[in-house]
Amino acid sequence: MKALSRLLLTATFLMAACGESATELQVTKVFVTPEQTLIVGVGDGAQFSAFAHDAAGNTVTPPAEWSVANPEIAEISDRGFATGRANGVTTVTATIGGVSGTATLEVYVPRVITDYEPGQHYYGRRDYVEYIPGELPLILASTHGGRLVPSEIPDRRYGVVRNDLNSLELTLEMRQAFIDLTGQAPHVILSHLHRSKLDANREIEEAAQDSPYAEQAWREFHDWVVTARATVSADFGRGLFLDIHGHGHDIERLELGYLLTSDELNRPDINLNSLDVVARTSIRELGRTSPIPFSQLLRGPTSLGGLFQEEDIPSVPSPAVPGPGDDPYFRGGYNTRRHGSLDDAEVIDGIQIEHHWTGVRDNEGSRTLYAAKAAAVIRAFMLEHYGFFETESPARR
Numbered sequence: 001m002k003a004l005s006r007l008l009l010t011a012t013f014l015m016a017a018c019g020e021s022a023t024e025l026q027v028t029k030v031f032v033t034p035e036q037t038l039i040v041g042v043g044d045g046a047q048f049s050a051f052a053h054d055a056a057g058n059t060v061t062p063p064a065e066w067s068v069a070n071p072e073i074a075e076i077s078d079r080g081f082a083t084g085r086a087n088g089v090t091t092v093t094a095t096i097g098g099v100s101g102t103a104t105l106e107v108y109v110p111r112v113i114t115d116y117e118p119g120q121h122y123y124g125r126r127d128y129v130e131y132i133p134g135e136l137p138l139i140l141a142s143t144h145g146g147r148l149v150p151s152e153i154p155d156r157r158y159g160v161v162r163n164d165l166n167s168l169e170l171t172l173e174m175r176q177a178f179i180d181l182t183g184q185a186p187h188v189i190l191s192h193l194h195r196s197k198l199d200a201n202r203e204i205e206e207a208a209q210d211s212p213y214a215e216q217a218w219r220e221f222h223d224w225v226v227t228a229r230a231t232v233s234a235d236f237g238r239g240l241f242l243d244i245h246g247h248g249h250d251i252e253r254l255e256l257g258y259l260l261t262s263d264e265l266n267r268p269d270i271n272l273n274s275l276d277v278v279a280r281t282s283i284r285e286l287g288r289t290s291p292i293p294f295s296q297l298l299r300g301p302t303s304l305g306g307l308f309q310e311e312d313i314p315s316v317p318s319p320a321v322p323g324p325g326d327d328p329y330f331r332g333g334y335n336t337r338r339h340g341s342l343d344d345a346e347v348i349d350g351i352q353i354e355h356h357w358t359g360v361r362d363n364e365g366s367r368t369l370y371a372a373k374a375a376a377v378i379r380a381f382m383l384e385h386y387g388f389f390e391t392e393s394p395a396r397r
Helices: 002-018 167-182 204-208 212-236 284-289 294-299 304-310 334-339 364-385
Strands: 027-033 036-040 045-047 049-054 065-068 074-076 081-084 088-096 099-108 129-132 138-142 187-191 239-246 254-257 348-355
Touching: 027 088, 036 045, 036 081, 036 212, 049 088, 049 099, 065 074, 074 088, 129 212, 138 167, 138 212, 138 334, 167 187, 167 239, 167 364, 187 212, 204 212, 212 239, 212 334, 212 348, 239 334, 239 364, 254 304, 284 294, 284 348, 294 304, 304 364, 334 348
Parallel strands: 027 099, 036 099, 138 187, 138 239, 239 348
Antiparallel strands: 027 049, 045 081, 065 088, 074 081, 088 099, 129 187, 254 348
């Protein structure tokens, strides 16, 4: 009894110290967080929270009464957890002390696709991301060439936000060049969002910067690259992923990124031929199985740079320019690390191709001419080092 008396006295003291009870609370404004969110799929959910300002401007967090404007789209629990029920956008409302605050909730139910048809165009939410399946053991991706700047996605607050101008158009020209050359197409994944809204060549935190809509586009982009890789792996047993970019460096040449640094590429061939170097690259699978020294895969006559050199397209690394020296050089980024063969058991190699401007990206005529040469070079590279290119592969015979 004495313990209970002390507990009651303590509770009475605390209520007096607060100056007002929950029933006497005068709320002036209610805030709901997050202000906007996206639920992907029926049955998935999102947690909302609410807080209020009282008459003195203090922040208080008493329990809220929750509701949704359209319960056919989503339902919400008395603790603020919303569950998606159908496609659509609705309003979530929290009421405290007779005052309400709102947030926007969208439920997006993606189309379920079990069998992708080559040549068809598949789009994610609001057409921010596009996937065009192909038949070749080759995947092309464009992350920094989109032009869409939707207001629902805030501008990214940090990181590079400048686009690789015309790189998306170049990627599509390359796709067409492969069709013209072989009658078959590579797999193509495109981000149509401007880089100020999404950078799909970064981890999701930096790429989307807390926008649920940019995060969804990021996931769609990478999920479709994974889908393409799985298709190529199933059809051919191995293949190649190329991340298509554009650079603004003073020296106008292709920069071929295998995840090796400038310092590593500047070393003699003997330093590049170790298994330790091979294991740090995005063409680890190719380096592990190739009969020629790894340095020759990177910058020998039949390397990608060597074959571009034969087409009078300067490249680094290549026989003419084995390393970048002290000049700027892009070694490859998130996409190359994630979707190349850096990790054990990965059979799809990856290379980042940074394209210069003049004669490659500057106009439609340049893009068409370059794309035709690039298609011939990439085909020759894969025939030389993989032993196949068109869909009449060993896996299909």
